[in-house]
Amino acid sequence: MALPKQVVVKETLTELKALLKKASPLIAPRLRVLIEMKRNEKAGISKRALAALVGVDPNSVQTWRTMYYQGGIEALQKHGKTGFRPSVFTKEEHKALENKLKDPTNGLRGYSELLIWAEQEFKKQIKYNTLMKYSIKNFGSKIKVARKSHIKKDQEAVDTFKKTSVKSLNKPAKRSKKIVKK
Numbered sequence: 670m671a672l673p674k675q676v677v678v679k680e681t682l683t684e685l686k687a688l689l690k691k692a693s694p695l696i697a698p699r700l701r702v703l704i705e706m707k708r709n710e711k712a713g714i715s716k717r718a719l720a721a722l723v724g725v726d727p728n729s730v731q732t733w734r735t736m737y738y739q740g741g742i743e744a745l746q747k748h749g750k751t752g753f754r755p756s757v758f759t760k761e762e763h764k765a766l767e768n769k770l771k772d773p774t775n776g777l778r779g780y781s782e783l784l785i786w787a788e789q790e791f792k793k794q795i796k797y798n799t800l801m802k803y804s805i806k807n808f809g810s811k812i813k814v815a816r817k818s819h820i821k822k823d824q825e826a827v828d829t830f831k832k833t834s835v836k837s838l839n840k841p842a843k844r845s846k847k848i849v850k851k
Contacts, residue, residue, distance in 0.1 A: 673713040699745050770808050803818045
């Protein structure tokens with residue numbers, strides 16, 4: 670069996686722990702690998718043992734050790750990730766979508782109708798899935814949920830109907846028992 674790769678960690682444990690507290694979730698496992706390498710500096714530790722201690726893949730440990738060996742702590746703390754993709758909708762379009770979805774009289778029957786409205790309103794092509802996921806994420810919308818009552822219902826007529834109804838629907842009607850002789 671081969672000996673573990675010896676990489677000398679130049680930073681102290683206290684420096685590494687301080688960096689770990691400030692690190693993003695993407696960088697934290699890399700620093701934990703360095704901390705474990707520093708703790709096992711004299712005896713050495715294999716990439717598989719490091720991976721088991723930190724909870725990552727052994728190939729990641731190998732990559733991070735090589736990065737540290739070649740570029741130091743600065744190379745290990747850099748990552749190629751950029752930010753999030755910019756939103757498809759501007760703030761004005763977001764507000765218009767919010768008003769359309771929260772309007773109880775809009776009568777939309779689904780995301781297809783919302784898509785048609787948005788394309789006409791904003792004068793740009795939008796993908797169905799983009800609009801659907803954006804609406805669910807930002808406004809909590811749902812697909813084709815039945816309304817509890819009609820939007821143009823007359824509340825006075827409902828109250829009158831409830832007052833004039835003869836019996837409650839919850840109570841069963843009493844039936845008379847007739848004996849039939851054959």
